[in-house]
Structure formats: C-alpha cells, structure tokens
Amino acid sequence: MSEPVILISHPILAGLRPVFAGAGLKTALAWELSDADSAEVHAIVHAGEFKLTPEQLSALPKLGLIACVSVGYDGVDVAWCRARGIEVSHANGLNAEDVADHAIGLMLAAWRNIPKGDATVRGGLWRHEDRMAPQPSLNGRKLGIVGLGNIGLGVARRAESMRLKVSWWGPRDKPAPWPRAENLLALAKDSDILVVASRAEASNRGLISREIIEAVGSAGLIVNVARGSLIDELELAAALKDGRLWRAALDVFETEPTPGERWADLPNVVLTPHTAGSSTEAVPLMVAQAIDNVQKFLAGEALASPVAPVG
Secondary structure, three states: OOOOEEEEOOHHHHHHHHHHHHOOOEEEEHHHOOHHHHOOEEEEEEOOOOOOOHHHHHOOOOOOEEEEOOOOOOOOOHHHHHHOOOEEEOOOOOOHHHHHHHHHHHHHHHHOOHHHHHHHHHOOOOOHHHHHOOOOOOOOOEEEEEOOOHHHHHHHHHHHHOOOEEEEEOOOOOOOOOOEOOOHHHHHHOOOEEEEOOOOOHHHOOOEOHHHHHHHOOOOEEEEOOOHHHEOHHHHHHHHHHOOOOEEEEOOOOOOOOOHHHOOOOOOEEEOOOOOOOOOOHHHHHHHHHHHHHHHHHOOOOOOOEOOOOO
16 A cells, blocks of 8 residues: 655745654655555645645645644635545644734834834934934723734733723624624724734635725824734725825735835835744744654544634
8 A cells, every 4th residue: 555645835844854754754746746656645735825726626636634834824725625634733722822912012112113213322322312203102091902813812912011092893702801792894993003913814815905994093093913914005005105094913914925125115114925834932832842743644543723613
C-alpha cells in the first residue's frame, strides 16, 4: 500500500516540511506535485486565508482532511468539503491572546500617533514645541468590538482595564458582561474606536462598508486584526485621505502582501504585515495541533480541533 501524502498548500508553509517529516509524515509541495503523489494525497496542510478551489480539491481523489494551521479558514468552503466527506480542522483559539495584544498595540500606536513620534526622533526633527501639539487621551473613550469570539473577548478584557467603555456586536447573541449593540451601524455610531475581530465568511465580505466607516467618523479609529476581506479597503483608504475617518490600524489586508502604494500617502494609518498571531509561543502550538489533527485523521480517530458547525 502506498504511503499517505500530506500536501503543503502554499509557499508560506514550506518551512514546516521538516517538522512534519519529523512526525513521520510524508509531505509534498502543492506547486511541485507529481501525478503519483497527487493520487495519494490524504490531507492538506493549509493557511486558511488562501482560497482552495473545488477544481484543486477534486483533483485529489483520496483527500479526506484540510488541516488549517491558522485559526481562520475563510479560504475553505467548509460546506462543500463536508458534502464530499472532507473534514476541516483549524488552530482553535491558540493565538487569540497574542492577536488581542496586537490589537491593543495597534490601537495605542494609532490613537497616540506613536509612529510619527518615532520618525520625528529618528529623523532628527524633534523640536520642543512638538510637546505642545498633544494627542487625545484614551481615558473614557468608547470602544466597539465587531465579533466577540476568543480574540474579541481578549480585546474587551484589556480595553476595560484601560478604562475604556466597551460594547460589541456580532450576528449571534451570547452572554457577555458588555452590552451588545442593536446592529453594526449602531455600534459604529457609538464608538470612538472600532476593533474588527470577527470571523471572516463569504456572507460578511465588505462588512465594514462606507456607511460603517463614516459612522465611526472624522474623530474615530478603526482597527482590523481579523481578515482584510471584512473591510471595503478602497473606501477605507479614501475616507482616511479626505478626513471622513481620522485614523486606522491594520494587520490584515484585502490582498496580501498589500501594495505599498495604496498606503504611501496616508500618514494616518498604522500597518503591520499580518503578524498579530505570529508569536514564538503560539506558532509552534498551532503547527503541533495541525500535526495532531493529521495523525488522528490517518488513525481514524476524532480530530483534536474540527471546525465547528455554524449556528
């Protein structure tokens, strides 16, 4: 009997090949896949933000598992997979605290304009009168969170300890110590800062629309640590440029890597390259969980962290 092949789907994960080999798993790279290996692919190791098409998956006759190393799995059509007996797993909540830390860091950096201060000092442009152009305080500001999952909860707890007034909205209600807004627009209108932490799905692409951006307004800040697809990025950039939105802080983008020219003339946005969840502690745990899911699948056992049904 041929040895099962574990397909590494994207170059971003190529460095994991020795780790999977160390766990006794035979791997192949999707961009170098031979016909012989294609016929024996039993599982795919995947970064969930990248799209897997039905055409790609249908070409793998023995495929039974897509193991996302990431928490998100928006690039995978879970319903399509389940209808064909393909299971999907993900790194459930393993980097949520790190992402929440990063969200707060982005919020502080943008609200207090820390990158500008850093550039001023490094560029030898520090003048004593700069201290007489103060930034607004965070004390008592209203922070709205879109999506109260593991990341949203982490953001809420941190924000509350910083004396921010927390509220939230998500499509599904749940018990929480913070008030849930009637709808997303109401949350945006009532927030000085809007943190996007919602799970990305086909149904919420462009959720943070022009209307929502303008509701946060010319004195407001939008922070995104979820997925770039959740924000209408062209509208966000336009609003930043013409003053309909005060500032933004983004770790995720519609296209990654994002084109630098989109942000080149926007000093009122803080950017990081999708690194919120990539801590030295969380990444090994996420990889280990993906390996565990693959091993359990090959052994016919229940997955360690299957994607939960919606609802």
